[in-house]
Amino acid sequence: MGKMGHMLNEPTISSNGVVRPTAVTVNLSRITENYRGIETAVSPAKVMTVLKANAYGHGLIDIAKHVTTLGVPYIGVAFLEEGILLREAGIETPILVMGGILGNQIPLFLQHNLTLTASSVDKLSQIDKAAAEMGVTAKIHLKIDTGMERIGVHYYSADTLLEAALTCPHCHVEGIYTHFANADAADLTSARLQLERFNQVLSFYEKRGIPRPPLCHTANSGAILQLPEAHFDMVRAGIVLYGVYPSAEVRQTIPVRPALSWTSHVVYFKVVKPDHPVSYGSTWQTDHMVRVVTVPVGYGDGYFRSMSNRAEVIIRGKRYPMVGRVCMDQIMINIEWDSAYNDDKVILIGESGEAAIRCEDLAEWANTIPYEILTNINTRVPRIYMIDD
Numbered sequence: 001m002g003k004m005g006h007m008l009n010e011p012t013i014s015s016n017g018v019v020r021p022t023a024v025t026v027n028l029s030r031i032t033e034n035y036r037g038i039e040t041a042v043s044p045a046k047v048m049t050v051l052k053a054n055a056y057g058h059g060l061i062d063i064a065k066h067v068t069t070l071g072v073p074y075i076g077v078a079f080l081e082e083g084i085l086l087r088e089a090g091i092e093t094p095i096l097v098m099g100g101i102l103g104n105q106i107p108l109f110l111q112h113n114l115t116l117t118a119s120s121v122d123k124l125s126q127i128d129k130a131a132a133e134m135g136v137t138a139k140i141h142l143k144i145d146t147g148m149e150r151i152g153v154h155y156y157s158a159d160t161l162l163e164a165a166l167t168c169p170h171c172h173v174e175g176i177y178t179h180f181a182n183a184d185a186a187d188l189t190s191a192r193l194q195l196e197r198f199n200q201v202l203s204f205y206e207k208r209g210i211p212r213p214p215l216c217h218t219a220n221s222g223a224i225l226q227l228p229e230a231h232f233d234m235v236r237a238g239i240v241l242y243g244v245y246p247s248a249e250v251r252q253t254i255p256v257r258p259a260l261s262w263t264s265h266v267v268y269f270k271v272v273k274p275d276h277p278v279s280y281g282s283t284w285q286t287d288h289m290v291r292v293v294t295v296p297v298g299y300g301d302g303y304f305r306s307m308s309n310r311a312e313v314i315i316r317g318k319r320y321p322m323v324g325r326v327c328m329d330q331i332m333i334n335i336e337w338d339s340a341y342n343d344d345k346v347i348l349i350g351e352s353g354e355a356a357i358r359c360e361d362l363a364e365w366a367n368t369i370p371y372e373i374l375t376n377i378n379t380r381v382p383r384i385y386m387i388d389d
């Protein structure tokens with residue numbers, strides 16, 4: 001992790017007192033730095049921190065508690081369940097649930113003071129009705145579909161939703177938003193078209209001479225980095241908060257550094273004779289005598305099987321190839337004729353002196369995107385939190 005830091009918690013210990021040798025370490029100082037960098041770059045717009053999918057694998061509750069200490073004005077999640085978990089953990093920051101909602105979920109949203117996404121006239125009236133029945137005011141953000149075709153009222157018929165929202169006495173329309181499909185691309189034509197459509201929708205308020213909702217927001221990480229005209233009142237910082245860029249092409253206009261590293265330890269050492277295959281399916285075999293070590297991590301932790309015979313790890317500051325198929329719980333590393341010992345640290349994602357393996361590397365080996373690498377590291381892997389000294 002470069003600089004020395006100190007741990008904030010003990011890694012999860014099982015009932016028999018054993019610490020798992022495979023763990024994710026999250027450097028909260030990096031989250032702080034990334035957040036401050038984004039905040040400065042988009043000011044005066046506010047920064048919503050997006051904590052869906054277990055905070056992109058970093059740990060929902062711990063990251064929420066940390067960003068709360070930074071004074072974040074808003075938290076974004078995908079699902080109701082994530083919002084409830086945050087409230088149950090004592091998080092009082094406003095929380096927007098960005099996903100689609102079902103009618104029977106509305107009372108739970110209201111009970112937990114979660115901000116709802118109203119993505120159609122029908123959903124809006126269901127929210128207003130439920131709020132009336134409960135005697136509360138629902139906090140809502142209107143969702144406009146400007147080209148993603150996921151959720152939201154289409155930009156060309158958005159007036160009906162904006163109009164309806166003016167006559168919902170039990171709803172407080174705090175925000176209005178849209179989501180980009182291609183804001184992290186090199187070519188921003190599509191994002192600019194979506195932005196233009198969103199601006200068109202907002203002109204509804206000017207035409208009526210009424211103020212628009214106080215929180216207009218459109219920007220995900222891609223637009224935070226390369227579309228300043230899309231920052232409006234607030235941006236929604238997801239992957240960039242964790243120090244990872246949303247794509248290889250995106251302009252890296254804000255410097256951020258990854259907060260997450262993933263490490264394990266050598267649990268077995270052996271010499272493999274020539275012409276002996278390694279792992280399931282015998283997809284790799286030696287043609288000369290080599291030393292192979294076994295590491296206790298596998299696809300059952302989210303270390304993708306599609307990285308078989310492609311991934312590399314760092315041991316003692318040097319990169320080595322993973323050989324044979326990734327098993328559910330173990331992988332094998334060819335260290336040729338170098339030395340490695342039981343309990344040596346193995347870096348799956350992270351830095352060691354000059355050597356570094358980034359989640360972008362794993363994404364390439366697994367033929368996916370960094371988002372999927374991060375969100376797939378599952379709960380079998382303990383999370384350790386540290387801060388720089």
Ligand SMILES: *Cc1c(COP(=O)(O)O)cnc(C)c1O
Pocket residue numbers: 050052098179219220221222236237238239240246
């Ligand atoms: C996930 C999500 C974001 C964050 O996206 P990043 O690319 O990770 O910044 C923002 N807005 C919505 C609606 C999302 O679903």
